[in-house]
């Protein structure tokens with residue numbers, strides 16, 4: 428066995444012999460992820476009905492979760508599925524006494540858990556927020572990296588979040604369908620608004636991100652490490668298709684996150700009557 432030789436390296440927080448702008452990428456990522464997390468948290472709490480948030484929540488009598496004033500139903504992905512405690516659907520499973528909770532509070536754990544345990548995001552936020560390491564050949568503040576242990580074992584839950592995220596794609600696809608169904612009194616018809624397209628693109632981007640997941644790729648390939656031992660042509664074709672998405676998993680991760688937030692922002696702007704959801708085709 429050959430002895431591993433450690434190259435000399437500058438020691439201390441952020442110390443390095445690199446002379447390029449190695450700090451630019453982790454700083455940009457920290458800003459990007461920080462903005463996304465703050466925005467999602469603000470919007471999630473906005474529809475809650477306690478403390479300062481009751482200015483916006485159910486007591487205030489307005490809802491910024493879905494565009495309804497164009498006879499369609501364009502639901503923000505941050506609030507889907509729309510769980511209203513004590514009401515129809517999934518809400519009937521939740522005690523009515525929790526009416527003050529925002530629908531986003533019941534479901535954001537799934538996308539947050541899925542992204543938080545994603546292999547790509549782990550690299551991104553370990554570098555950006557924990558400087559562990561901030562970049563290749565840059566000294567870490569907490570000693571050398573020696574694996575995800577102890578508390579970080581929860582990262583192993585990724586595959587289970589992936590199952591939920593795949594199911595979530597069907598929920599969001601249903602929302603796109605609902606955004607094509609227009610109703611006014613007894614009249615009903617199909618149509619497409621800008622909001623419908625915004626939600627549809629959201630499903631495409633989230634699909635590209637979710638179906639390119641490393642865990643999904645393993646699952647769809649037949650939960651095996653080599654095709655030599657069987658698995659069949661169909662599993663291999665699915666695995667190859669996922670591999671294609673997986674090559675750009677980082678891009679799908681970044682763009683899909685942006686578009687989820689933009690979709691919500693679009694709904695928020697339209698429900699606040701700053702923008703209007705233009706009906707492009709059909710409607711009633």
Ligand code: FES
Nearest residue numbers: 545546547640641
């Ligand atoms: S590895 Fe990124 S979503 Fe699974």
